[in-house]
Amino acid sequence: MYSAEQRLKTLLVAGLAGNASDYRLFLSELTRHLRGYLRKRIPQLHDDVEDLVQEILLAVHNARHTYRPDEPLTAWVHAIARYKLMDFFRTRARRESLHEPLDEHDDIFAECDDEPADARRDVGKLLGHLPDKQRLSILHVKLQGLSVAEAAQLTGLSESAVKVSIHRGLKALAAHVRRIA
Structure with a gap:
């Protein structure tokens, strides 16, 4: 019985060799794993999981030429997923900081530091x-x-x-x- 690592790696390598159906199956199975990975890390942001899964899949697809078959697939995918997750957090923090209403902070002008x-x-x-x-x-x-x-x-x-x-x-x-x- 194959581990998830072995199965996904076999499918990706076959896909890189030109087998389109194995590559589609690789992306499909990777989607399920990514969804689980993200739901554990951002459970409070359930609505954003699918968008993030799609971004990671796109990044994996665009970087597929950088994968070396002699290296573990898990580390390669994890690096891409982690990068996209950190990018998501940075973007979200930046966006949320712009929407923090000033009128909720009456004490902002309470003290002056000269x-x-x-x-x-x-x-x-x-x-x-x-x-x-x-x-x-x-x-x-x-x-x-x-x-x-x-x-x-x-x-x-x-x-x-x-x-x-x-x-x-x-x-x-x-x-x-x-x-x-």
Whole structure:
């Protein structure tokens, strides 16, 4: 007695060799297996199963030339089915997110978060109290994430001077914050 894998593989290989009736039988039997596979994975979306089965069958048909008879059929079909299922989920999520009504979210305008903008403004004011060498060194390395070498190249300072400027600038900023706090 053949397993489903062996039977489907035999039918597909015969179909690829030109036997049209075996190929139709392969697609017919594969349909039943795909339907079961999908109903287990998306039981709450029963209406979409048939559409998805048809998409997978079409993908199998279009990719039939890529199947290698020395490889397991199950893995090949599963890869195609899984890809189509993930594509279905992505499309569905995208479509559903577009239909989420705004009026059901009264709390969307309840809070405002200006903190990042306020923090950037405050840091900018604080840096304004520093000499250019310190301000630019801190700006490039600590805020923009450049390396010390890159900051040295931009400012025309040596790498050691950039490091010293950062250290002295941060120390001056800490002292200034303590004075105003």
